[in-house]
Amino acid sequence: MPEYETHDFDVIVIGAGGAGLRAAIEARAQGLRTALICKSLLGKAHTVMAEGGAAAALGNVYPEDNWKVHFRDTMRGGKMLNNWRMAELHAKEAPDRVRELEEWGALFDRTKDGLITQRDFGGHRFARLAHIGDRTGLELIRTLQQKAVADGIEVFMEVKVLRLLRDADGVVSGVVGYWRPTGEFVTFTAKAVVLATGSIGKSWKYTSNSWESTGDGVAMALWAGADVIDMECVQFHPTGMVWPLSVRGILVTEGVRGDGGVLRNSEGRRFMFDYIPAMFAAETAKTEEEGDRWYDDHSAGQRPPELLPRDEVARSINSEVKAGRGSPHGGVFLDIATRRTAEDIRRRLPSMYHQFKELAGVDITAEAMEVGPTCHYAMGGVRVEADTAGTTVQGLFAAGEVAAGLHGANRLGGNSLSDLVVFGRRAGMAAAEFAAGRTGSVSVDQGQVEEAVAAALAPFGRDDGENPYDLQHDLQESMQSLVGIIRTGSELEEALGKLEVLEERATKVAVAGGRVYNPGWNLATDLPSMLTVSRAVAQGAINRKESRGGHTRDDYPTADPEMGSVNFVQRIPAGAGGSAGAGGTPSIRTITVTPEPIPEMPDELKALMELEEAH
């Protein structure tokens, strides 16, 4: 049996974006031997792409803001599918986590009084997003990265984790992966593992996500027997770039709208006024004049409909384009040029200015941007216990986008950066506690290691198999066209059929070259994750026969209260399938879908939902 490089830690955190870094910092602070593993270089995780800000009811701009309003906004934005306890913890703890970032060196933009200033965003009643221009994610990741380095946390960069390892009792005991720069395998024993692997968006053709967002955490959790929920709830951000085609999908921050930008169709009409849903009618402006007054003083009118939650705006843009009122390249116009001075735009939205100037040759201080929906965020993911971020597998924790619950059926902009630090910390703390209390020595099952290694190496043994890039391309086409922003039952069934074919093809993938920094091979080892999460999304979408948040069914266009009272839980039952799946993983065709009631909200929180604001 070959010998692999091995490491031993108390707590292993997989993923070094905001949640992973925050979890590692916390586990380390608890005195545990902690390591971070990340698929890219440190500091490159998808958190750097976050632009608008971190939502926290600091009350620095609107003193009347508080956690209760933030809680209410989050639940309403999520169409009440959220885990109420997570929403409560998040709203209560976000301000402390943001201030803590400042104590670690983050430099947020300031109010006139010198405090952290806050910007408006969709679905948030008050200006609530702490930010640094439009590069808040970079500030957050750099602050946490520098803190982690200062704390002496060991980081294993460019390591792809293949599988979670479990001991005879089913408790997580470590992970196996390989170094991308060398192709050598490496195992880690750990008393507790935190998943912070981020998104699943690479399964779609037009996405704001990078190559890393292949759903490794959700897939590995499923393979290890954990529950995942709400996979059908995928957020299509309303404003991605649409032109040039090569940059289609790249994010355009909601901050453009928060700072006064408006959406127009080809006729020049601010069409969002035509799409105000009843649920938000009372708090949305009726006229352009009223909406415009609101920017300067939130008590002078209601918010413009451009700042409705993302699901509403994305669907509306989709409808306008379908009705033939789109922009030349199949989007709509996002105009800030006629709304703010060039100087203001460059100061408040520097990276958007830069991005359009350099990638599209568009000067956003003079011209409108062309934008359209892009796959952006997974509300669904690994089911966790709110207070501890513990999954249904012992010793396994999950935080950030890989975890589900906080955002329900639709995430509000700004709630993910605060999610990362609130639940990253909680996951790190709980993992440390679990590790500290775990007795006996922890060892990895060599059989599980060998199985993962054999599966990873299999593509090298095939002479004339499938090109992994072709397979990825076909998967993205299928998911984009059949499991996209608007879904129907027949197309979802068709998607499942296509996924079966793709799963079969995945067992025939062949790669050329060696193991040293070989992206073709790296992709081949990502495909099992992508196929697993794609199936989970399609299965969840078939079962949720209603439209709610990020999940829209053409054949069930309205929300159904009964459907809204359950989460669709997916899992691979123990003993099902063996190792028949793509890449030697448990057969993903054995993933079951079960509706389970969402946790019941206590009365005092229910009362907050009915709160009629003074404004």
Place this chain on the structure above:
Amino acid sequence: MADKPVSDGGAAVSDGGAAVSDGGAAVSDGGTAVSDGGTAVSDGGAQLTMVLWRGDASGGGFVEYVLPAVEGEVVLDVVHRVQATQAPDLACRWNCKAGKCGSCSAEINGKPALMCMTRMSELPPDEDVVVAPMRGFPILRDLVTDVSYNYEVAKRIPPFHPRAKTEDEVEAGGYRMAQIDVERSQEFRKCIECYLCQNVCHVIRDHEENKTAFAGPRFFARSAELEMHPLDTTDRRAILREEQGLGKCNITKCCTEVCPEHIKITDNAIIPLKERVVDASYDPIAWLGRKIRRRTKGTAAEAAATAPATGPAAVQPPVPVQGIPGVDGDVDGFYDEGTFDADAETASASQATE
């Protein structure tokens, strides 16, 4: 068309010799399917030629790839199409594809730049596009280099250590800082760590041996950011002079020129740092003051001792603050010196402040 080694097409990397024999290189199939949203231009299938460095630490060379031209692409798109259709094992680092993560640094037609922010339409239309890895770092494979040097230097920067909150701030719930004061450091915090500045800095680009005693522009900007941070209390001047080789920089501004975030590294970070170091080291009045009363800012060594506010030093001691690996700096001794020695700092700083 067969694999064809090309001579150094103007790129900064010297041709390692033999072309890499690569199963999928340079195909003649102009009709290869375009992946991911690309549509070939309609005017009779225009072609482009991209010349990529292939190889590893043991050597390599340029390999030519011909593929259909697609409107609106950046260099990284073309590299991805080469991967998807001709060379699946072509190594290249990337993440965000929007100029925000700083992963895809390379030398394009000899000019250091991000592949994701270099539009094909900006390059000379009738010439091959030549992409080589950054020359300042050891080759891992193809376009990917080993940038671990930067991560090692990062560990040696004395970390942020804020002052205590005032009573008013405790009540307000957070520090108070004026926007104008945070903006100075914010400029440096825009850094996406693409390491292009480190790559072009001739102090290390042409002198590998200097890496043991030189932090490089990225980390001078980091130190400047901390030194100008309204809350930070650590004094990094001794370390900058003694261990991080600030004096070796003779402000040729190569770093500033390549910065994709347009950070004025030389003017706004390095020169002010040099001035501070000079003030600390050679100003006789300041020297006298130091002799008479304690400095308000702690030394870097003191800061390092107290910095890990949450790190349990008992379990894993913080990384000791010392020079770049291989250099043993004498931090404490520095403050006792009052003597003037004609060092590069003085020369370049006075030059800069004219």
